[in-house]
Amino acid sequence: MEMSDIVHSLEDKSILITGSTGFLAKLFVEKMLRVQPKVKKLFLLVRANDATSARRRVEDEIASKELFKLLKEKYKESFNLFFWSKVTVVVGDTTSENLGIRDADLINVLWREIDFIVHSAATTRFNERYDVALNINTFGARNIMLFAKNCARLQMLLHISTAYVTKEKEGIITEKLMESDELLLPKAEKEAELIEKKMKELKNACASNKTIMFFMKELGMKRANKFGWPNVYSFTKAMGELQAAKLKGSFPVAILRPTIILSTYKEPFPGWIEGVRTMDKIIISYANGEIACIPANLDATMDVIPGDMVVNAMFASMTSDYDPNLIPIYHVGSSSKNILRFNMISDTTYKYFSIHPFTTKDGQLITVRKPFFFSNMFPFFIYMVFIYKLPIKVLLIVATLLCSQRLKNQYNKHNQAFNNIMLMVKAYNPYTHMLGRFDDTNTEILRMKMNRKDMEMFSFDPKPINWVQFLMDIHIPGLIKYGLN
Helix, strand or coil: CCCCHHHHHCCCCEEEEECCCCHHHHHHHHHHHHHCCCCCEEEEEECCCCHHHHHHHHHHHHHCCHHHHHHHHHHHHHHHHHHHHHEEEEECCCCCHHHHCCCHHHHHHHHHHCCEEEECCCCCCCCCCHHHHHHHHHHHHHHHHHHHCCCCCCCEEEEECCHHHCCCCCCEECCCCCCCCCCCCCCHHHHHHHHHHHHHHHHHCCCCHHHHHHHHHHHHHHHHHHCCCCCHHHHHHHHHHHHHHHCCCCCCEEEEEECEEECCCCCCCCCCCCCCCCCHHHHHHHHCCCCCEEECCCCCECCEEEHHHHHHHHHHHHCCCCCCCCCCEEEECCCCCCCCEHHHHHHHHHHHHHHCCCECCCCCECCCCCCEEECCHHHHHHHHHHHHHHHHHHHHHHHHHCCCHHHHHHHHHHHHHHHHHHHHHHHHCCCCCCCCEECCHHHHHHHHCCCHHHHHHCCCCCCCCCHHHHHHHHHHHHHHHHHCC
């Protein structure tokens, strides 16, 4: 009987995982414990004030999740004993030197024992504060590389990035690093100096925390847009990749670039997801009757991939053989093999919520309208101003004339909802007009190197997925059941 090479290669190995309370890392931990219970140790890096708080975070945010129900069914009362025999919580922060680990003895243990590092720590907010995004997405990559250089047994560092580090919107987008050219992408150190200068100006002006947050978000978008990126997330992740390439030591490094990650396709069960992610925000806003139109190209390429397939690609890429002088990049998506157009998402979402409508707080059914679309932001903005913004302004005038606090509260509620929708639509506009396809040649080569057993256990081939069925029967129900809770 053919054995899994991937499973075998992970036996008695120790793995350091950053971003361990995030969606992908949880899926990775669950699958690791399920398919290779003989893994030696999973060191989970967790931000917390102390070891007690860190352990509580892992208990509350990882071990207690329904995601682990198969393992709990297998081990029953012994689940906690098994889980904690494999998991060690490490208090730390990737934005700091030595990953913020204060315990010198623990640092030495990690340097001595770690076989693999999975770096998945990131902030994925499109409009994150620039200082926060740069520290986590860019300098976090630098700090993990510097830490890895001291790991004597390190076999592989897997850096989780995003396919959207590219500025390309059409054609075939290749699996290659961005050029280290300051006209294309600035030096992270200069960006840090710019942030420090701006923060000093704000503090000298006695700016409030709210004002500082506003200016840091604005600065991030300005810098991203100046260099051709649509948001601070993809901008700082691109700089993070360059940090990984620049500081790479003698150990192998691979970069995994997932596209838009959806709920699980099969493992550990269909439909598991955490939070309302990326395009799901538009789906939920539509279901709540908050929005019925957005600017979009109905032929746009919505490159999506189930979360469990991304995790399977993580396993395959971290255990493959590499030339230590190269940094392979893997696009993990669907646009090259099983394309999903925006109109398929639109039609399926309308169909689903026509059959399964949401209800208001007082139990009234929310009837969704068939969505319609604008070719770009300008006509959409005009439409929103006339249909929504002007009536909201009228409400404010009436509230002011009548000195009605109740009407003012209604105004504040509707105005905030309007602003949130406009911010959301602006953030996703580049993706609803994306016509490019992500080349996955390297990913396909990786898949073909796997034996038959590994292909069964660690599939990341999107070709068999029926997207309409997946959205109708798995993703949207899973989003409602798990993502909204």
